[in-house]
Amino acid sequence: MPTLPRRRGIEAANRGWPTVVDARPAWPVLDLVSNSAAQTREIGARLGRRLRTGDLVLLHGDLGAGKTTLAQGIARGLGVADAVQSPTFTLVSEHPTVADGHPSGDGGADGDRPAHLYHLDLYRLSGDGELDSFGFDDYLAPADGVALVEWPERAASRLPPAYLLVRLEPLGDGKRRLAIEAVPPGGRYAWLGELRRELSGAG
């Protein structure tokens, strides 16, 4: 089982933006420190631009960890034009994307281009027996878009075997740690290594 670098490593590397805590190319977890909400959105946008139809992204972190901020960035990267509000009370928000807002919109196979972002928030649920009422399973591998799930632990036993997991943790001073990993490693999220190189270059 991979382990994250020790915390000391984060503080030492905590300058510039965004900090890739461990840049070893084979490391399965892309471990970042974001210094502001704007950086968190930018990281999200870079993730969003790489997402394809059928992808599932899970955002795990407590209240105030930056989940909705990251979701707003992912939506921007996918080409969502409208405001992405927290779906805590509504459980699911559907956002259409605009064709030229996503890299695959010009030239990519059309079937690949996510036409919708399905933004789920399971905060209000207390267990995974309560998911059927709004068709939770139907949203997980959407045929025309990407599913993004906040508070996925409320549906732990109902998750499919493959997803992109982002763990968020506040570090104080407005900084956030983001640990991004493909589960299982590689697969349809093999581009994570590419993102690591891109961010290492930018830092």
Added chain:
Amino acid sequence: MKILALETSCDETAAAVLDGVRVRSNVVASQIALHRAHGGVVPELAARGHVTAVVPVVETALAEAGLDRGGIDAVAVTEGPGLAGSLLVGVNVAKALAYALDRPLIGVNHLAGHVYANWLGLPGEEPPPVPAFPLVCLLVSGGHTELLLMADHGRYRLLGQTLDDAAGEAFDKGARLLGLGYPGGPAIERAAAAGNPRRFDLPRAWLPGQGAGFDFSFSGLKTALLRLAERYRSPEPPRPRPASPPPGRFAEHRPPAFTPHAPIADLAAAFQEAVVEPLAVKTARAARAHGVRTVLLAGGVAANAALRERLRDEVIDHCGGEVPVRYPPLAYCTDNAAMIAAAAHFASDRGEETGWETDVHPRMPLVADG
């Protein structure tokens, strides 16, 4: 005209009968007691509730109104926005009733319903003075934070909205961060009553230069409260920290525990004021900018006394004492069907009717033609 209305867009199963704008009955099958036992809302139970409760709720609304089905002139229902599965229950029952009774079907936007709650008086009471147009309405609930301009009946313009958390959601999450109860709005309000709002300085998101300056944001406030509250948390027992939980498994979030003398009342008061101030000030600014004749509050957060008082003060400061601030009776602030019937009453006056092909509209916007 007697309208039977159904509302099942979220957690409540509701039916009501209105005669004009007079409420003949207003029945809400709320499951808040059940929810409190779980420390949160339980949607599956709520949705099952829609299916099993909808017919008895309709029958009760008719019986309390002293009518049988044949006495109804039209059937109204919430078409959206809301949760598709929940909306579907109300829409299908309303369609079936309207079809069987050969009466018109009137689809209503849930947000319009909240605004029209301001036209209603309690059963047996005179309706309140008719709100004068143009007006602005601040709609604040668990799922909504919208500032609307209405030039006339049915003519809405969205002036601003939340960019992240809804105001009611902010109250719920703030209450959780402070270890207070659910629902969070009343819990914060109770705790804040004994608190000093000026002991702590929490940020207000004024968002200058974004849109028309009437948008709201409460996400940063939540984070600021979290950081303040952390100072007073009891030290956590050390826990073995697996550097990376195995894939598919998640570390647990612990509920907060506070030191005995944590200033929870002061934190709650500061938080409440930081939520209320931008809502009240921006609504008053919008009222002045658009020269309105009425300011309305709507939605569950309209029950918050601090918001009502601050809004009244700000409207007097911005517009003088001539512009009244109104809010619905408490029973019509939270989700209910009387407000849906009220919106349908005025839609019907304009000759609006909904076809049988209508479906649910989970992301239904308010028509922007103001």
